[in-house]
Amino acid sequence: MLIVDKELCIGCGICEDNCAFGAIDVVDGCAVVGDTCTLCGACVDSCEVDALKIEGGEKSVQVDLAAWSGVWVYCEFRGGVLAPVSLELLGVGRKLADARGVKLSAVLIGADTGATAEKLIAYGADIVYRADDQAFTYFTDETYGAVLTDLISQHKPEVVLAGATAIGRSFIPGVANALGAGLTADCTQLDIREEDGALLQTRPAFGGNIMATIVCPSSRPQMSTVRPKVMKELEEDTSRSGAIVEVNLEPAMLESKVRVLESVISEHDDVNIQESDILVGGGRGLDSEKGFELIRELAMHLNGAVSASRAVVDSGWIGYPHQVGQTGKTVAPKLYIACGISGAIQHVAGMQSSETIVAINRDENAPIFDVADFGIVGDLFEILPKLISKIEGHRKS
Amino acid sequence: MKIIVCIKQVPDAKDVRLDPVTNTMAREGVQSIMNPYDQHAVEEAVRLKEQLGGEVTVLSMGPPQAEEVLREAISCGADHGVLVSDRAFAGADTWATSYTLAKAVKKIGDFDLILCGKQAIDGDTAQVGPGLAIQLGIPFVTCIQKVREASAKELVMERMMDDGYDVLAVEYPALITVVKDLNEPRVPSLKGKMKAKKAEIQVFSAEGVGADPAKIGLAGSPTQVVDVFPPPPRGERAILTGSIDEQIEQLVVKLAVYL
């Protein structure tokens, strides 16, 4: 319950302004809490007279925290390829493990993983749990979930990280739920709290309009999915040594009620926009499907991928996997060039964490310029060809 | 076919933003809407019902006003609405939410299929669907972009992956979560609106669904928010000036590190 101390409350309304859920109203000079309160605590932090507090949050689940030790990273492997986010997670996992003075383990599930386990060690893992079996040729939530859930129950790591990819965000929630563990989605920052060694998991909420830091005070493991591209991988060090442990697979773990009939890899190799350092985004300003040719050309010159606003996806100019935004993908490339995109909040929600944002739009009042680091007001059909040739010129010089 | 669709009422994103000057939440006229992904889930459920027969129950956990989204779903073709509402649910994270929804589903009774949106746009977690399936002990598939074949026994579907899509088959009972490519939600008909107005929404309390008080709300949530703060401010913003050619020139210089 959110409790308002009527003696202390001065009715200033700061809490009302800070509530994202419209759950607080100041009535007769005192804050009143409504039904839409989610106990997020934003108001408690904002109150300058300490009139608000959250009570009754004593966690009912209590595990023996000391029994859980070690940092784990689920390393995604599909179609013979290790997802790049796996190495990024080993990078941050190494830091967390060192801060806690514990080992860093990697979990590798897949078919024909070859020398991948050795690579994970070279990138920071002390132990690799390897589940290599033809049954894992295709991803299914049940098989991958069964293996990971079982390993975690057996070895009791305190922290488990996975990439916030299609696969990670699908089966990790099932694993966390089965274990009764807290899971924080789509983290962009992870730290260890000094007092008690708890994992501080920071993530954007409301499309990046606010940031929230989350802990799991009394349950273990502490689980997070982490956005690709925000953590840094370590330098490869082939002299590092580590142990590879083959996972004992029970037949039941290899069974799934979901049958994969076919796995279709998109013919456009640029489709995984979350993994690209550079994105060129196209919107309705492109006028037609043909307009995307310019976008593709620029992307090619920059070695980047092509993204899009919902308006053009809905028009069928480009496929849904390219859509950025609230109902599409969240991306955080080093460079995002928005061309003919107005910058509606739903689009911006999906790209505002990009390192550098460039906007090209002929309407100087387009909201995209509010988030852009550099903006050019003008016609993209004039600007893009010139930009492409300038970039080419720059490359040559 | 007995289908249950889980829908959530969320604040409309365009109303939720931090005032860049005061750093406080601008909440003027925050509208509540049905989570956009859930609209696609409702649409698909109604289509399956139209094809295979049966009924669609929409289920929401939330404050009393969440009734609005249940009525909206009924106006689009759902048959029954169930609201699980109790002050004791406040502060529920995705674990406690999926536990509570599972209790409500058991109370509703038999079902073949449960649909959820891929994620709710307020928290963007995408965790409640899979969590609910685990609580119920049924298989789940996330991010369905297309239903290829539906029969009284199973679904053949496409699931969106990062590098393409997988084609899968699953027998009932099962839970799926959906993305917006799946379908185009219909606009409610006048008849639908009338029906929605008159529809009786069943309301369950925590006790009514037999929820363990230790597993709901803030107390039943393994995660806890300890801090909320505005995102770090972006770097300097510049609208480039000069002729178009000069601006492009400047831009290429600025972007040199990426080239």
Ligand SMILES: Cc1cc2nc3c(=O)[nH]c(=O)nc-3n(C[C@H](O)[C@H](O)[C@H](O)COP(=O)(O)OP(=O)(O)OC[C@H]3O[C@@H](n4cnc5c(N)ncnc54)[C@H](O)[C@@H]3O)c2cc1C
């Ligand atoms: C629930 C919900 C969820 C949504 N989710 C998403 C989402 O995930 N992603 C998303 O992108 N949108 C989403 N939207 C839609 C969003 O609100 C906008 O409608 C959409 O982003 C607009 O796309 P756009 O910028 O391409 O088109 P427009 O808004 O039409 O903008 C086109 C821009 O191009 C400029 N322009 C035109 N011609 C030229 C030219 N020749 N040269 C230069 N500039 C030019 C115009 O000035 C204009 O600013 C969502 C909406 C809702 C209601």
Ligand SMILES: Nc1ncnc2c1ncn2[C@@H]1O[C@H](COP(=O)(O)O)[C@@H](O)[C@H]1O
């Ligand atoms: N309170 C709720 N009531 C009903 N359904 C919900 C609720 N919260 C989440 N869901 C369902 O779970 C999906 C994923 O939500 P989330 O895990 O919160 O991103 C949503 O699209 C809904 O279908």
